Amino acid sequence: MHICDILKQNDPSFSFEFFPPKTEAAAEELFATIARLQELEPAFVSVTYGAGGSTRERTHDLIVRIQKETRLTAVSHLTSVCHTLAELEAIVDRYMASGIENILALRGDPPRNVANYDRADDAFQYAEQLVAFLKDRSTRNGGRGFGIGVAGFPEGHPDTPNRLKEMDFLKRKVDAGADYICTQLFFDNRDFYDFRERCELAGIHVPIIAGIMPVSTKSGLVRMADLSLGSRFPAKLLRAVGRAEDDAATTRVGIHWATEQCRDLLDNQVRGIHFYTLNKSDATRQVFENLGVSSSRALQGDSSRS
Ligand SMILES: Cc1cc2nc3c(=O)[nH]c(=O)nc-3n(C[C@H](O)[C@H](O)[C@H](O)COP(=O)(O)OP(=O)(O)OC[C@H]3O[C@@H](n4cnc5c(N)ncnc54)[C@H](O)[C@@H]3O)c2cc1C
Numbered sequence: 001m002h003i004c005d006i007l008k009q010n011d012p013s014f015s016f017e018f019f020p021p022k023t024e025a026a027a028e029e030l031f032a033t034i035a036r037l038q039e040l041e042p043a044f045v046s047v048t049y050g051a052g053g054s055t056r057e058r059t060h061d062l063i064v065r066i067q068k069e070t071r072l073t074a075v076s077h078l079t080s081v082c083h084t085l086a087e088l089e090a091i092v093d094r095y096m097a098s099g100i101e102n103i104l105a106l107r108g109d110p111p112r113n114v115a116n117y118d119r120a121d122d123a124f125q126y127a128e129q130l131v132a133f134l135k136d137r138s139t140r141n142g143g144r145g146f147g148i149g150v151a152g153f154p155e156g157h158p159d160t161p162n163r164l165k166e167m168d169f170l171k172r173k174v175d176a177g178a179d180y181i182c183t184q185l186f187f188d189n190r191d192f193y194d195f196r197e198r199c200e201l202a203g204i205h206v207p208i209i210a211g212i213m214p215v216s217t218k219s220g221l222v223r224m225a226d227l228s229l230g231s232r233f234p235a236k237l238l239r240a241v242g243r244a245e246d247d248a249a250t251t252r253v254g255i256h257w258a259t260e261q262c263r264d265l266l267d268n269q270v271r272g273i274h275f276y277t278l279n280k281s282d283a284t285r286q287v288f289e290n291l292g293v294s295s296s297r298a299l300q301g302d303s304s305r306s
Pocket of ligand 1: 047048049050051074078079105106107108126127128150151152157159160165166169170173182183185186212222236251
């Protein structure tokens with residue numbers, strides 16, 4: 001089923017993101033995590049795509065395993081960076097043969113370990129072109145083809161300082177065939193609400209899913225800032241994290257902050273919340289517990305949202 005159809009049936013939706021494990025042991029551990037999170041009845045789960053090498057193969061393997069061994073709908077992230085057209089064709093054909101129906105189409109960033117990476121060698125320069133390619137290749141034999149999601153950046157993407165142009169580029173990406181937008185993580189919901197309104201003004205009417213990542217440790221927060229370039233860390237959050245006495249206390253602060261974000265998003269008609277789980281189940285489960293529910297289903301049909 002396409003994510004856009006799942007979103008219609010799950011309003012609001014909850015979904016979880018994982019990254020491909022590096023070892024066999026980590027893969028088994030991740031599968032145990034996924035089994036625990038399955039109890040929360042996510043609308044779908046997604047798996048990220050690395051900058052190159054063997055990790056890319058692991059994304060494919062994990063996606064196919066989730067699809068085969070669980071009841072979950074799996075969305076594969078796919079980036080166009082460091083890929084030729086022939087490689088992308090092979091990947092897409094393999095996913096279609098495995099019955100994978102949904103892709104999050106991304107440009108990706110050049111690998112950090114390659115100095116002066118020349119993007120001119122990539123088949124596509126922007127995600128918009130990958131979206132058009134996915135649509136075309138997956139529908140050429142008839143049928144609906146892939147359900148396609150794209151990334152959105154409530155606080156702006158660092159490559160485009162012109163925030164008006166940025167919305168034009170986002171609209172082009174959606175017009176090329178994307179069914180929904182999943183956002184970069186953010187810590188201040190006002191940024192998300194403003195982004196949602198700006199999308200509306202730009203004529204972008206697909207569902208927008210909010211990306212939420214509970215802060216876990218102080219070192220994790222520093223890594224997070226590096227991976228989510230452009231994301232703002234509000235002073236209130238930094239003060240709360242600064243007061244925390246150890247990692248366990250920081251985790252509690254992060255879960256509390258994420259719970260408050262989710263509560264407020266639910267009160268403000270968010271279409272979906274996507275948790276960046278970091279392959280762990282505890283923080284996400286705790287947020288659900290704090291919201292007073294045992295699964296995503298309990299939050300659907302909430303009369304206070306109408
Ligand atoms: C939800 C989510 C999931 C992610 N998952 C992954 C993942 O699995 N693996 C990974 O490597 N990275 C991932 N990323 C990070 C992402 O790949 C990077 O942020 C990347 O720099 C931008 O990707 P994009 O798909 O938004 O690119 P694009 O939409 O191509 O945009 C990239 C930049 O180019 C600008 N732009 C777009 N079109 C044009 C144009 N026609 N002319 C000029 N400028 C243009 C945009 O405004 C933006 O600044 C994810 C990000 C998000 C928010």
